[in-house]
Amino acid sequence: MSARSPATARDRILSLVREKGEVSRGEISQAFSMDKKAVSVAVERLLSEGILRISGLQDSRAGRRREILSVNGAHAGAVGVDLGATHIIGVLVDLAGMVLGRTSYEVRPGLPVDLIRDQVRAVAERLLAHPRGRLARAVGVCVPGFVHPVEGTSLVAENIPGWKDVRIRKELEAALGVPVTVDDSSRAMAVSERWLGSARGEQDFISLDLGFGIGMGIFCGGAPYHGSGWKSGEIGHTVVDPDGLACACGGRGCLETVASGRAIAGQAAEGIRGGRSALLGELTRGNADAATAQDVGVAAAMGDSFSRELLACAGRAVGLALANAAAILNPSVVVLGGGLLAAGASFLDALRESAERHLMPGMRGELRIVESKLGADGSARGAALMAMEGIFRG
Amino acid sequence: MSARSPATARDRILSLVREKGEVSRGEISQAFSMDKKAVSVAVERLLSEGILRISGLQDSRAGRRREILSVNGAHAGAVGVDLGATHIIGVLVDLAGMVLGRTSYEVRPGLPVDLIRDQVRAVAERLLAHPRGRLARAVGVCVPGFVHPVEGTSLVAENIPGWKDVRIRKELEAALGVPVTVDDSSRAMAVSERWLGSARGEQDFISLDLGFGIGMGIFCGGAPYHGSGWKSGEIGHTVVDPDGLACACGGRGCLETVASGRAIAGQAAEGIRGGRSALLGELTRGNADAATAQDVGVAAAMGDSFSRELLACAGRAVGLALANAAAILNPSVVVLGGGLLAAGASFLDALRESAERHLMPGMRGELRIVESKLGADGSARGAALMAMEGIFRG
Numbered sequence A, B: 001m002s003a004r005s006p007a008t009a010r011d012r013i014l015s016l017v018r019e020k021g022e023v024s025r026g027e028i029s030q031a032f033s034m035d036k037k038a039v040s041v042a043v044e045r046l047l048s049e050g051i052l053r054i055s056g057l058q059d060s061r062a063g064r065r066r067e068i069l070s071v072n073g074a075h076a077g078a079v080g081v082d083l084g085a086t087h088i089i090g091v092l093v094d095l096a097g098m099v100l101g102r103t104s105y106e107v108r109p110g111l112p113v114d115l116i117r118d119q120v121r122a123v124a125e126r127l128l129a130h131p132r133g134r135l136a137r138a139v140g141v142c143v144p145g146f147v148h149p150v151e152g153t154s155l156v157a158e159n160i161p162g163w164k165d166v167r168i169r170k171e172l173e174a175a176l177g178v179p180v181t182v183d184d185s186s187r188a189m190a191v192s193e194r195w196l197g198s199a200r201g202e203q204d205f206i207s208l209d210l211g212f213g214i215g216m217g218i219f220c221g222g223a224p225y226h227g228s229g230w231k232s233g234e235i236g237h238t239v240v241d242p243d244g245l246a247c248a249c250g251g252r253g254c255l256e257t258v259a260s261g262r263a264i265a266g267q268a269a270e271g272i273r274g275g276r277s278a279l280l281g282e283l284t285r286g287n288a289d290a291a292t293a294q295d296v297g298v299a300a301a302m303g304d305s306f307s308r309e310l311l312a313c314a315g316r317a318v319g320l321a322l323a324n325a326a327a328i329l330n331p332s333v334v335v336l337g338g339g340l341l342a343a344g345a346s347f348l349d350a351l352r353e354s355a356e357r358h359l360m361p362g363m364r365g366e367l368r369i370v371e372s373k374l375g376a377d378g379s380a381r382g383a384a385l386m387a388m389e390g391i392f393r394g
Helices: A009-020 A025-031 A036-049 A113-128 A168-176 A185-195 A261-273 A278-283 A293-301 A305-329 A339-343 A345-358 A375-393 B009-020 B025-031 B036-049 B113-128 B168-176 B185-195 B261-273 B278-283 B293-301 B305-329 B339-343 B345-358 B375-393
Strands: A052-059 A065-071 A077-083 A087-094 A099-106 A136-143 A146-148 A153-156 A164-166 A180-184 A205-210 A214-220 A333-337 A368-371 B052-059 B065-071 B077-083 B087-094 B099-106 B136-143 B146-148 B153-156 B164-166 B180-184 B205-210 B214-220 B333-337 B368-371
Touching: A009 A025, A009 A036, A009 A065, A009 A375, A025 A036, A025 A065, A036 A052, A077 A113, A077 A185, A077 A375, A087 A113, A087 A375, A099 A113, A099 A375, A113 A136, A113 A168, A136 A168, A136 A185, A136 A375, A146 A180, A153 A168, A168 A180, A180 A185, A180 A375, A185 A205, A185 A214, A185 A333, A185 A375, A205 A305, A205 A339, A214 A305, A261 A278, A261 A293, A261 A305, A261 A339, A278 A293, A278 A305, A293 A305, A293 A339, A293 A345, A305 A345, A305 B305, A333 A345, A339 A345, A345 A368, B009 B025, B009 B036, B009 B065, B009 B375, B025 B036, B025 B065, B036 B052, B077 B113, B077 B185, B077 B375, B087 B113, B087 B375, B099 B113, B099 B375, B113 B136, B113 B168, B136 B168, B136 B185, B136 B375, B146 B180, B153 B168, B168 B180, B180 B185, B180 B375, B185 B205, B185 B214, B185 B333, B185 B375, B205 B305, B205 B339, B214 B305, B261 B278, B261 B293, B261 B305, B261 B339, B278 B293, B278 B305, B293 B305, B293 B339, B293 B345, B305 B345, B333 B345, B339 B345, B345 B368
Parallel strands: A077 A136, A136 A180, A205 A333, A333 A368, B077 B136, B136 B180, B205 B333, B333 B368
Antiparallel strands: A052 A065, A077 A087, A087 A099, A146 A153, A153 A164, A205 A214, B052 B065, B077 B087, B087 B099, B146 B153, B153 B164, B205 B214
């Protein structure tokens, strides 16, 4: 299901201002072939509601000065919390999506689920207690795996052992006293790319969330696409090798079994045990099971050929899966995000080369593959934006 | 891009009537929690426009008789023409999508492109000259491969040699004197499944077009999804074997190289030449190159083990690609259509078994895989429905 509402003048004006950052009334009128008077009426209303503000004056050709409109960040804000398999990241953002405060915790594998819930709450509480936390009207939480946004439930996250049927919204609303929304982390990442990142203004695009797991966010017609049961975007569980390894999802040969942060760490551990990389052995001080994808990235950067091949292999698998998703969805842009981006050139070059090679020839040259510029906070900011969406929809 | 317009009362009422076939005013009011008076006003307008009609009376609980509303088929009609690699199918349908007339030609491989264009025009002309052809307000054409619906151009169809940059709309509008729309065949098939077939009322679903080529139609949020460059749905060109055979699209190892009607025919020809199926040899009277997927289906039904294994192998490949597409799109329903459905149980059982096995476990049991009941005319009827869409949108 996609949460699509009628495109009223208000919606369209707000979309344009959010996408461009700054626009004049004349540019709005031109963009939508809208009557200047109608634009003025709608803009005045948005100014008096406090959602837009006049951020400057510009000389127009006619010699008059025209007002430049922006989203009024100070009007409202939200807290976004991104719960991942290895981290909890929280941000306090204003209505324009700018980060006013930030906090993060590392989540150690195997932590009891109750402790993780407490950590999520603590992150949100800390940001609400931020000097500017009073701006926050809502909290948006995003989690990997399956969610039910309407019920506010995190159904299952394979990469967080024991995490199942957690009624996050109910729990957090009781503890925090503000409205809480819940959605998928990869979808939240796509939302922040749409409004703040590399997919501004794009109608049909995807973002790949390459981390401990692998997820995908999909925009169709300018809105996030959820699928019939809120489960869209499970590219990490597309099967790349029918006879491959067992996956945490219960399937076999999923992309995540060969190319996720988790898989790379597992392959590194095997390599260390097999004596195939002295450098990785040193970096992990002999504790093979403690190896992470980050260690592999560091070793690769230091010239370790085992690590480089391991990352290239993962990059090739992601590139193929990406090409196949693009053949189905025909996105204008693919935004690459997530912790694996830090793994460096061995991974990214192989990914790009493989995607280009396997993409349907008739689509080559039309698809842009770009790296996220939002860093680690993309999903958390997206979760906050989703929590504030109601303000923009009026 | 998805052609989504605001859901006005008119749109929603028409959607419900089209989906249910017959509804009362009370049912409309109940379905949308709409004020009875508002429903009556909108319905009266649709009745006076001639788009709806009163198709019967029903006793209500209150003892009064209530009017049953349907789409008024006789209000308008359209011709739909489906150009495939092996056929041209034309239908004349009324506003309700019912077939009033039908005609089809077989297209022999390698026919000059100009002759194919003439055949398409002749099919449309014949249906416009049908006793009820005056009902037709528009002609919808669907073709495989890449199209540009806004320009009315068929850009390229790999499975029709020489077919490239054909300005179908312009040519046909000049010849026929009615508005012509152009879209992709698999998308047209999805449209007919949505309004007339097995996906009535579904918001997010896909249809697989299994024929000489393999295509997919996608609905997101109740509307056909085109993608950023009108190229969505190319599941036939997702790569299933990176080291596989060269494909007509210029790529390598695409699903179409192992599981399309074209691939099955090619494998049958090899089998005949290699003496691996006496029955196929007999059916094709020794002319291996004349073998078709249909021959393989017939041989399989007669117990030929080579043909059965060939179809099972194709079915398994389609099932895997389908499971992967479902992981990404999370559709409620997959409708299987196209000529390969006639290949029988060897193909379909393998397809279903493979899709079920490879589908992400957390999605199993939620995805319905059904066979189309629209037969060979699905795409042609969908093309006609797409040509009439403007009438419903008012």
